Amino acid sequence: MKNRLQQEGVSRNAIDAIIENYRGNAGSLLSILEEVQNLHPNKYLPAATLEYIAGAAGVPLSRVYSVVTFYAFFNLKPQGDHSIIVCRGTACHTRRSKNLLEYLKSILNLKEDESKEGEKMFLTTADNKFTLKTVACFGQCALAPVVEVDGVIHSHMTENKLKEIIEKVSRGGKKK
Amino acid sequence: MAEKKVTIKIDGRQYQVDAGISILKACRQVGIDIPTICYLDGVSEEAACSICVVEVKNAKTLMRSCVTSVSEGMEIATATDRVRKARRLNLELLLAGHPKDCFVCDRNQTCELRRIAYEMGIRDVRFPKATKFDMELDQTSPSLIRDPNKCILCRRCISVCANVQTVHAIDATQRGKLTRISTFMDKGLGNVECVNCGQCLMVCPTGAIIENNAISGVWQALADSRKYVVVETAPAVRAAIGEEFGMPAGSLVTGKMAAALRRLGFDKVFDTQFSADLTIMEEGFELIDRIKSKGALPLITSCSPGWIKFAEHFYPKVLEHISSCKSPQQMFGAVAKTYYAEKLGIDPRNMTVVSIMPCTAKKFEAVRSEMDSAFDYWKQKMHLKDEERFPDVDFVLTTREAARMIKETGINFVSLADERFDEPLGVSTGAAVIFGATGGVMEAALRTAYEVLTGKTLEKIDFETVRGLKGIKTAEIDIDGKKLKVAVASSLGNARVLLDEVQKGVSPYAFIEIMTCPGGCLGGGGQPIPTTDEIRQKRMDAIYQEDRNMPLRKSHENPAVTALYKEFMEKPLSEKSHHLLHTHYAPR
Numbered sequence: 046m047k048n049r050l051q052q053e054g055v056s057r058n059a060i061d062a063i064i065e066n067y068r069g070n071a072g073s074l075l076s077i078l079e080e081v082q083n084l085h086p087n088k089y090l091p092a093a094t095l096e097y098i099a100g101a102a103g104v105p106l107s108r109v110y111s112v113v114t115f116y117a118f119f120n121l122k123p124q125g126d127h128s129i130i131v132c133r134g135t136a137c138h139t140r141r142s143k144n145l146l147e148y149l150k151s152i153l154n155l156k157e158d159e160s161k162e163g164e165k166m167f168l169t170t171a172d173n174k175f176t177l178k179t180v181a182c183f184g185q186c187a188l189a190p191v192v193e194v195d196g197v198i199h200s201h202m203t204e205n206k207l208k209e210i211i212e213k214v215s216r217g218g219k220k221k
Numbered sequence: 222m223a224e225k226k227v228t229i230k231i232d233g234r235q236y237q238v239d240a241g242i243s244i245l246k247a248c249r250q251v252g253i254d255i256p257t258i259c260y261l262d263g264v265s266e267e268a269a270c271s272i273c274v275v276e277v278k279n280a281k282t283l284m285r286s287c288v289t290s291v292s293e294g295m296e297i298a299t300a301t302d303r304v305r306k307a308r309r310l311n312l313e314l315l316l317a318g319h320p321k322d323c324f325v326c327d328r329n330q331t332c333e334l335r336r337i338a339y340e341m342g343i344r345d346v347r348f349p350k351a352t353k354f355d356m357e358l359d360q361t362s363p364s365l366i367r368d369p370n371k372c373i374l375c376r377r378c379i380s381v382c383a384n385v386q387t388v389h390a391i392d393a394t395q396r397g398k399l400t401r402i403s404t405f406m407d408k409g410l411g412n413v414e415c416v417n418c419g420q421c422l423m424v425c426p427t428g429a430i431i432e433n434n435a436i437s438g439v440w441q442a443l444a445d446s447r448k449y450v451v452v453e454t455a456p457a458v459r460a461a462i463g464e465e466f467g468m469p470a471g472s473l474v475t476g477k478m479a480a481a482l483r484r485l486g487f488d489k490v491f492d493t494q495f496s497a498d499l500t501i502m503e504e505g506f507e508l509i510d511r512i513k514s515k516g517a518l519p520l521i522t523s524c525s526p527g528w529i530k531f532a533e534h535f536y537p538k539v540l541e542h543i544s545s546c547k548s549p550q551q552m553f554g555a556v557a558k559t560y561y562a563e564k565l566g567i568d569p570r571n572m573t574v575v576s577i578m579p580c581t582a583k584k585f586e587a588v589r590s591e592m593d594s595a596f597d598y599w600k601q602k603m604h605l606k607d608e609e610r611f612p613d614v615d616f617v618l619t620t621r622e623a624a625r626m627i628k629e630t631g632i633n634f635v636s637l638a639d640e641r642f643d644e645p646l647g648v649s650t651g652a653a654v655i656f657g658a659t660g661g662v663m664e665a666a667l668r669t670a671y672e673v674l675t676g677k678t679l680e681k682i683d684f685e686t687v688r689g690l691k692g693i694k695t696a697e698i699d700i701d702g703k704k705l706k707v708a709v710a711s712s713l714g715n716a717r718v719l720l721d722e723v724q725k726g727v728s729p730y731a732f733i734e735i736m737t738c739p740g741g742c743l744g745g746g747g748q749p750i751p752t753t754d755e756i757r758q759k760r761m762d763a764i765y766q767e768d769r770n771m772p773l774r775k776s777h778e779n780p781a782v783t784a785l786y787k788e789f790m791e792k793p794l795s796e797k798s799h800h801l802l803h804t805h806y807a808p809r
Binding site: 092095096105106107108109110111114115121165181 | 383389390392393394395396397399403404405406413414
């Protein structure tokens, strides 16, 4: 298990410390998963990491998988250096978030796999610089349409504003 | 004892019911059957299907009766126009996401969704089918197949797996329209902790979980004139298969079953009860041996393959306590393809062993890689090559599958005259038939252990304390002044209670019987649907009735088993028996 964790690029001690921190708190799985995902250089939760968390926290594997697939926040695949999340909620949709999504796909040269239709969208550029995802709703409907870039929600988005933001984060290099 | 009562009104009539119970239970107590799909008494209260809605006065919305408690003065209406329309709407929404392939569905006769659609008078589903029903089936398990296209997400399977069996192999994954019931990382049932017990299948209201069907392979073997095809039937099958032909639960149909199987064309109709008696000899002597030599105690029974896989996943430290005896199914296969094949002068490669089991985990057990001892026995004698390797048991049919085969040939099961099993592997005692009920292996072992240990005849052979549907039963047995503490558990959730003690080294017992399914094999995942506690009890009564009917009721009195030892196996725990009748376990 230790070797598999190492291959996945996370330290067992760091995970242990996080779990220990929440020991005894019912319903702490979400917080544990969130912190461990942030530990990972590519901000995701690989299989062996999940197995380790399940064992150490005493939660069934199937439940851990249920939780990480339910929340859009968790990633099972490695993320690019920067993450872009387009809100596809009703308010954002009526304010043309679909167009923003299509625009991003075109400027980042991303294509959706037709065979994966119906699955959660998760596209990463060939140079591993950007990962493009969608979310059902950020709860920021008054600011629609919104797009989150590297954890910051940007309101009243337009194609021009998006272009600027992306150029800016590109120049800024890899997010810590 | 006086429970607090509340006064409520249901459909205009006043009732006194226990405080705190659900509206659903209150209604059922007063004779109103509110339709439900996802609800399972004592197992699942997921409130997922919304079929059980009722109107409650002054409530803003319709309430789900399964999860709403009654309260003083509550006024409930269960059949108003609003309620009926809402139920129909909810049902139509479920049906819109369900394929209309009933006539090729395994659950055609037992589908709860189909029945409820009929009862609610659904003629047409107003919503277009939005899905293509092209989701991939989970066929990774040798025992069970999951078809997510037929799943209506009621979550009963999750509840039974988590709450009754404590295996947690499956859960809801993804969200919204992508939601499906799946395993960790969608690896499939065959690649996770699933123990193949099939309790999920038993509670599935649709055909979303079915057994991995072995019928066509059996037909093929029966049609092949080069094959000598023998069949073995587990004890619990004879107390249940009648239900598949419309007979009441608890019908004992041993003779009809033997007759029907003979008509299907099996060369010999044998009985797993023969090898159940053999199991008692081996396991009984193992117990005696461990008591005398101060080996690992408690000794735990090994007949139930779901429990074995459960131990391999969750209790690796307990493995040394589990009897090394193979299950009766596997002992039968090993004996048939060695002793019996030799006796008849048949090439074991041409013998096909089919077993009929109340169980889905038996399908898994038969394909475990170590279950081919007969091949190893013949390998040197016949100069066999490794590619010719054959399993001890070739095909495992559930009770349901066996009934389907009988139906397919048009045999009128109910009117068949009783026939007997063939000799010698069809000879058994009452001790073997009770293997089908929780506590039965324990009782059978005690009958033999007592007489072997004391050399005296057991006067009272009914050990009532280990009988019944209770999840955990304990008893203290007096063997000539020596006290033997024993315990019996059925369902893996109950087993955990006893196993935690063993793991901690504080178990007070010398011998523990564990059965995977509630009630034992009679409630197994291969049995007729539905299986409820009431039906389990009736099957159990039939099994003990059969025990009383048998002229011989102790395994060591089985003349065919005695002959097997004399002619072939020498004695219990002999070297030959270790090769053919015993096995080993490994942590997973």
